[in-house]
Amino acid sequence: MIKTSELHLTASAKELRKIPSDALVVAVAKGPDGPVLLESPLDPTAARALGDSLQVLGVSGAADEVRRLPGLPDTGADSLVLTGVGPAVPGDALPPETLRRAAGAAVRQLNGLETVVLALPTGTVALAAAVAEGAALGAYRFEGHKSGLRADGTPAPAKDDAAVRAVIVHTAIADDPDLTPALGRATILGKSVNATRSLVNQPxxxxxxxxxxxxxxxxxxxxxxxxxxxxxxxxxxxxxxxxxxxxxxxxxxxxxxxxxxxxxxxxxxxxxxxxxxxxxxxxxxxxxxxxxxxxxxxxxxxxxxxxxxxxxxxxxxxxxxxxxxxxxxxxxxxxxxxxxxxxxxxxxxxxxxxxxxxxxxxxxxxxxxxxxxxxxxxxxxxxxxxxxxxxxxxxxxxxxxxxxxxxxxxxxxxxxxxxxxxxxxxxxxxxxxxxxxxxxxxxxxxxxxxxxxxxxxxxxxxxxxxxxxxxxxxxxxxxxxxxxxxxxxxxxxxxxxxxxxxxxxxxxxxxxxxx
The missing domain is CATH 3.40.630.10 (Zn peptidases)
Incomplete structure (x- = not known):
């Protein structure tokens, strides 16, 4: 009765063009003088061009703001996603919960995609784990008890809005031996929280x-x-x-x-x-x-x-x-x-x-x-x-x-x-x-x-x-x-x-x- 499908979580430090995905997620902060693109593995030229375009695109960097754009060349992703982290100073480490929420907001709003790369600022295992946890918590969808039929009894068109199935945390510390168990814990944690949600959601x-x-x-x-x-x-x-x-x-x-x-x-x-x-x-x-x-x-x-x-x-x-x-x-x-x-x-x-x-x-x-x-x-x-x-x-x-x-x-x-x-x-x-x-x-x-x-x-x-x-x-x-x-x-x-x-x-x- 209760489905406990789990997100496939991995980490990578490879060049973005070598990581095929449906979406690449980077972070935008709400700076004192406007939106600021935070540290990311994007090509410096592309990053500057994107950062200069944020206000034109109507991006504020506010928490929970998620914007989806066409993918950039040499990233390996079909689309580029900007996720807001709220007020932040470029160069300063973000709190774990800020990263958790930014990652979760992006993954939650990317239902229907198979693989997502999260390239958020993660300089430590704790911060990379927070991104992974946010992804695992955001990758949830309650399927409910809908019949899949129209009012006349004929099958309704299939709607592919399943939760994201795989997330790759892009981080320079991908080879840190402490990261693998941290990702394992995030996977189990996400599965456990999502099972609780599904129990509560049952009629x-x-x-x-x-x-x-x-x-x-x-x-x-x-x-x-x-x-x-x-x-x-x-x-x-x-x-x-x-x-x-x-x-x-x-x-x-x-x-x-x-x-x-x-x-x-x-x-x-x-x-x-x-x-x-x-x-x-x-x-x-x-x-x-x-x-x-x-x-x-x-x-x-x-x-x-x-x-x-x-x-x-x-x-x-x-x-x-x-x-x-x-x-x-x-x-x-x-x-x-x-x-x-x-x-x-x-x-x-x-x-x-x-x-x-x-x-x-x-x-x-x-x-x-x-x-x-x-x-x-x-x-x-x-x-x-x-x-x-x-x-x-x-x-x-x-x-x-x-x-x-x-x-x-x-x-x-x-x-x-x-x-x-x-x-x-x-x-x-x-x-x-x-x-x-x-x-x-x-x-x-x-x-x-x-x-x-x-x-x-x-x-x-x-x-x-x-x-x-x-x-x-x-x-x-x-x-x-x-x-x-x-x-x-x-x-x-x-x-x-x-x-x-x-x-x-x-x-x-x-x-x-x-x-």
């Missing part, structure tokens, strides 16, 4: 708890991981009351999927818990019709932890990682849980359900409690949890909360990966608002600061080892997980795959500190 008619569990098995095939699917009978037997309560109203029962990667020599054990609400109607606390649009995105956290674990496994990192996918469909019916019901979370804590649309924290409570039993070194959970996240941070910046050490480490990993996360506090005064007269805790509390209140609720279900709470952080990706606007940089419309790059970087950083 709820096709992706529901049982089919999501099967997708986890399919995507894991060939990798050294173990997939355990807990059906509704096992969930009932073992006491996963959060997932069962949320899934009671649906004809499609819930699942808990545990995916384990346990290399022979592992330096650390990390647990990742992901919210997997395959569709969120709000339950009996029904959302308005407009509020249900895009609610297929509510499983983006589960998709992210699955893809992260599979990337860790494919890269062969020496870290034990366990992913918990908390899958349910939140629907209203005669069997749905009701406001003021009391449910028992895995491990026995009770929750008064005051609002059935605050369901994500209930399934996540089960996952956090179960993950805690295995005493990992740290737990990270990720969820499209609250609309309050968007009110606080907008649609492109995710929130990260939790223990200071883990929270700050996640923020540092996000910065390195090129994702926007912002640390938020967990004010102690929010906890009393979750008190319940009939249960251990209520599932809603203080409305103001709702993103943080939800995190305070989740913190209650993180366990202890030898009397010490397990280090933990919570990532709220409600807005950034789904792009309802126009595509930008390497980010497509709809599912974005946010979180995978940060989580993978976090695992790598933990390993680096443990070495």
């Amino acid at each position: 709820p008619s096709h992706l529901y708890p049982e089919s999501f569990a099967q997708a986890a098995k399919d995507l894991s095939r060939g990798l050294p991981v173990k997939v355990t699917v807990m059906d509704e009978k096992r969930l009932e037997r073992d006491g996963y009351g959060g997932i069962l309560g949320v899934g009671k109203g649906s004809s499609r029962p819930p699942r808990m999927v545990k995916v384990e990667y346990s290399p022979a020599k592992s330096a650390v054990h990390l647990a990742l818990v992901g919210k997997g609400i395959t569709f969120d109607s709000g339950g009996l606390s029904l959302k308005p019709a407009a509020g249900m649009m895009t609610m297929k995105l509510d499983m983006a956290g589960a998709a992210a932890v699955l893809s992260t674990l599979l990337a860790v496994a494919e890269l062969g990192l020496p870290a034990k990682v366990t992913a918990w996918l908390c899958l349910a469909e939140n629907m209203p019916s005669g069997t749905a849980q009701r406001p003021e019901d009391v449910i028992s979370i895995y491990g026995g804590r009770t929750v008064e359900v005051l609002n059935t649309d605050a369901e994500g924290r209930l399934v996540m409570a089960d996952g956090l409690a179960a993950a805690s039993e295995e005493a990992p070194d740290a737990i990270i959970d990720i969820a499209t949890l609250t609309g309050a996240q968007m009110i606080a941070l907008g649609k492109r910046t995710s929130g990260v909360m939790g223990d200071d050490g883990v929270r700050d480490a996640v923020k540092a990993a996000a910065d390195r990966a090129g994702e926007d996360f912002w640390p938020m506090p967990l004010p102690e005064e929010l906890r009393p608002s979750l008190d319940s007269d009939v249960a251990d805790i209520a599932n809603i509390g203080e409305r103001n600061g709702g993103m943080m209140t939800a995190a305070v609720f989740l913190r209650e279900f993180v366990g202890q080892v030898d009397g010490e709470k397990i280090p933990w952080a919570h990532l709220d990706i409600a807005g950034p997980a789904f792009n309802e606007g126009s595509a930008f940089g390497y980010t497509p419309k709809a599912g974005t795959g946010v979180g995978v790059r940060t989580l993978l970087a976090y695992v790598e950083d933990v390993l680096a500190r443990a070495a």
Whole structure:
């Protein structure tokens, strides 16, 4: 169901005329006195002529600006593509994320081409890797479920707008031995993020708890991981009351999927818990019709932890990682849980359900409690949890909360990966608002600061080892997980795959500190 085709990434330092391609991409900056062609392997005469023509061509060099021109002689490319990097000073190294976005914007807008050469300024392996990552992230297209038929039932003309299949990073350091593994990582990273996007983009008619569990098995095939699917009978037997309560109203029962990667020599054990609400109607606390649009995105956290674990496994990192996918469909019916019901979370804590649309924290409570039993070194959970996240941070910046050490480490990993996360506090005064007269805790509390209140609720279900709470952080990706606007940089419309790059970087950083 989920296609994971990967971009073929290579590097070359050959003369451009010896690299046949459909397009050659070079960078243009937005200089103080107008657009500036940045360092490129173009012939000096051609580069000067092109640079002098930029203003006439209406090129500004702004970020996300991509212009396609006829190919220049002696380049080996059918077309020349100018990609904007925004304000920059010629000669200064560009930040990795600037290169990532410029490469991604170009590759994303060159759908339908087979091979693209990216000749952007790359003086180090890190910068060349950033260009490769941007290309891998930009080379995505969701094929959807279109029939390919006209209204009269006859076949429609074929439309060749598939994602770019091969990218060559043109760089003077093509022979650096560290570049090959960097390109391999970029390939795996792009495949993992794009698989997450495709899971999020699946319609709820096709992706529901049982089919999501099967997708986890399919995507894991060939990798050294173990997939355990807990059906509704096992969930009932073992006491996963959060997932069962949320899934009671649906004809499609819930699942808990545990995916384990346990290399022979592992330096650390990390647990990742992901919210997997395959569709969120709000339950009996029904959302308005407009509020249900895009609610297929509510499983983006589960998709992210699955893809992260599979990337860790494919890269062969020496870290034990366990992913918990908390899958349910939140629907209203005669069997749905009701406001003021009391449910028992895995491990026995009770929750008064005051609002059935605050369901994500209930399934996540089960996952956090179960993950805690295995005493990992740290737990990270990720969820499209609250609309309050968007009110606080907008649609492109995710929130990260939790223990200071883990929270700050996640923020540092996000910065390195090129994702926007912002640390938020967990004010102690929010906890009393979750008190319940009939249960251990209520599932809603203080409305103001709702993103943080939800995190305070989740913190209650993180366990202890030898009397010490397990280090933990919570990532709220409600807005950034789904792009309802126009595509930008390497980010497509709809599912974005946010979180995978940060989580993978976090695992790598933990390993680096443990070495």
